Amino acid sequence: CFGFAASAILPLRIGELVRPLLISRKSNISFSSCFGILIIERIFDFVIIIFLFFIAMIFTDSQISLLEPAPLLLMLVIFGCLIFSVLYKKEMAFKILSKSLKFFPENIQEKIKKIFRDILTGFVTISNIKYFLQTTFLTFIVWLSAALLIYILYPSAGINLTFYTA
Secondary structure, three states: OHHHHHHHHOHHHHHHHHHHHHHHHHOOOOHHHHHHHHHHHHHHHHHHHHHHHHHHHHHOOOOOOOOOOHHHHHHHHHHHHHHHHHHHOHHHHHHHHHHHOOOOOHHHHHHHHHHHHHHHHHHHHHOOHHHHHHHHHHHHHHHHHHHHHHHHHHHHHOOOOOOOOO
16 A cells, blocks of 8 residues: 555655565565565566557457557567576576676675575565466456546546447
8 A cells, every 4th residue: 555655646656666665674575575576566567468458459449450569579578588587597697697797896796696686586476376376367457457447437537438448
């Protein structure tokens, strides 16, 4: 609740950082790990929005060809492969990170590596198939609820939408 309230009040979606900050202060979890979970949430949001976009295109009289979003779908696949490789090939990801940080002083390199490890710890939540399916389902429900809210409230402002356009 606090994260959503802070996002509504603070500019530039700075409120997104409030929830990981509060969780890290109240628990024994580092801010970076909590931030990793936030990144995962935004990745799931992105995937579900793209999925709902394709579903809406199939069921509406869209003038957009299904071939036009192909670059977006390709980007989604590449992004998914990148996340998969970071999650399941951590050693390789750390080697790439280490090589890319060589021009930084040693102490800064170590701090960045620690933050990266902590963020990956937050990513572990989706490496378990049960948590992955739960997160996917709940994200889908959240976005479906948002569409339903728009579908119900927009007519009160004189804007009539079909459910798919909401």
